[in-house]
Amino acid sequence: MKLYIAPYAPNPRRVIMFIAEKSISSIETVSINLQEGQHRTDAFKAKSPLSQIPVLELDDGRCLTESRAICTYIEALIPDPNLMGVDAFERAHIEMWDRRMELLFSVPLMMWVRHGNPMLAAVERNQTAEVASFNQGQAMRMAKWLNSELASREWIAGDRFTIADITAVCGVDFAKMNRWRPGDDLPHLKRWRDAIATRAAGQVAA
Template sequence: MKLYTAPRAPNPRRVAMFMAEKGIEIELQAVDLGKGEHRSESYLALNPFGRVPALELDDGRILCETRAICSYLEGLYPAPNLMGEGAEERAFIEMADRRMELHLFAIAANSIRHGHPGFASLENPQFPEFGASQGDKFRENARWLDGVLAAQPFVAGQRFTIADITAFCAMEFARGLMKFRPSDAGLSHLQAWRDRMLERPSASAGT
């Protein structure tokens, strides 16, 4: 297999962290976003939406979308389990992961892509007012997550799962480009969780 990825990009970082937690090693092919390689004819033939990551399977088929790639790898490498054992746990972990993806990760991306001048070439046209409103929504949802983590040690409950990976990568994305620090907003539970996540060896994967 071959994984098309981009160092420091948030979605590839999610897959890299997932792989690191499982000890998976796959051939990597870097895609330079700054040079527009994700928009090249050769890459668009792999993923017509021009997004990373993309996983080329041994039979030549291309699997895209971060969650789908992680699901495939979970099936191939079931231990340690990161997506749930049994229908009930899988459903609740997926719910938590989707919430992190939709209500933190995607909203941070919208805020950054429409509000950060460095992304003007990637998001053209930018809508700064929309970006600002998404930043406000991100901070509102981070406060909600702080409340969740006041009652349990991990995003989906009592153990580390893919939902923590998605949330951590979202928070680090926001930390770097939105200058968001949970402690600055009085979100002590979220800050403590983030600091615990940073101690995991997988936290440096994809950076």
Template sequence: MKLYVSERAPNPRRVQMFIAEKGMTGIEEVLVDINAHEHKSHPALSRSPVARIPVLELDDGRVLSESRAICAYLEGLQPEPNLMGRDAEERAFIEMADRHVEWYVTLPLAQAIRHQHPGLAVLEQPQFPEFGASQQAKAMETLRWLDGLLQGQPWVAGQRFTIADITAFCTIEFARLLKFKPGEQGLAALAAWRDRVAAR
């Protein structure tokens, strides 16, 4: 299998972290330069209607896109260590936590970065800095909620490390492009959680 990734982008990193936590081997990584728009012309990637990464190319030539779908496929191939839930109830609550992070932290922060950071202008034309600033403010509201949640439990989805922690960590790291550091924002629990994940 081949995993198509790019440097610094949060979604490919989510899959890379998932693979690392699983201890999986044998998946070849192919680096794609999205700033040079390689993802739009690459034969494997252009098969997706949106030509985004990451993409996992299976041994039979089919391509699987979307970070969470790729992770679900890999979890099915290698169920342990489990990162997405062992039964229907746990899977539902882990997915809920992961979706909360995706929709209310990752998405607005990605929009904030794409519309405010000059280095992303090549991918986002036109940029709307005011929209980006509004999305950053929305993400901060959710990050304060997440900080409160982490004051009462060790991990994003509860008592153990899951895919929700991977999603949140990759988002927080990507937000460094906005000079965001949880500790400097008064989010002590989030900062401590971030350091625990980084130590992994």
């Protein structure tokens, strides 16, 4: 299998971290240069019609896009260590938290960076200051709420590391481009981020 990625982009990193936590070494990675528009070529659109990354290309040529879908496929192939739940309730509970982290935390952080950082102007062609400001506010409110949630447990979805932690940290680390990281004003969120750095998934470059 081949995984098409863009170095340091948060959505591909979500899959790379998922793979790292499972100690999978059999998936080849292929880098796509977004600044040069390689994701918009006809050859790449044959794999990803919406020019999105990541893309997982199976050995038979079939392709999957969307990072969550790719992780679901990998989890089914290699269920241990489990990152998405072992029974019906836990799977739903982890997905609930994963969706919260994606839609309410990581996406606002990413949109803040994409619309507020001049370095990404070639990727985000219509950068808008108002979009950056709105999403920054949403992300900071969510960071405070998540900090309070993490006061009573080690990981986002409970007492063990899951895909919800991966999804959240991809947004947090992407926001370093805008010089933001959880600090002493968010001690539980900072403790959580520091704990991820000690794991296999945390060794994936951001």
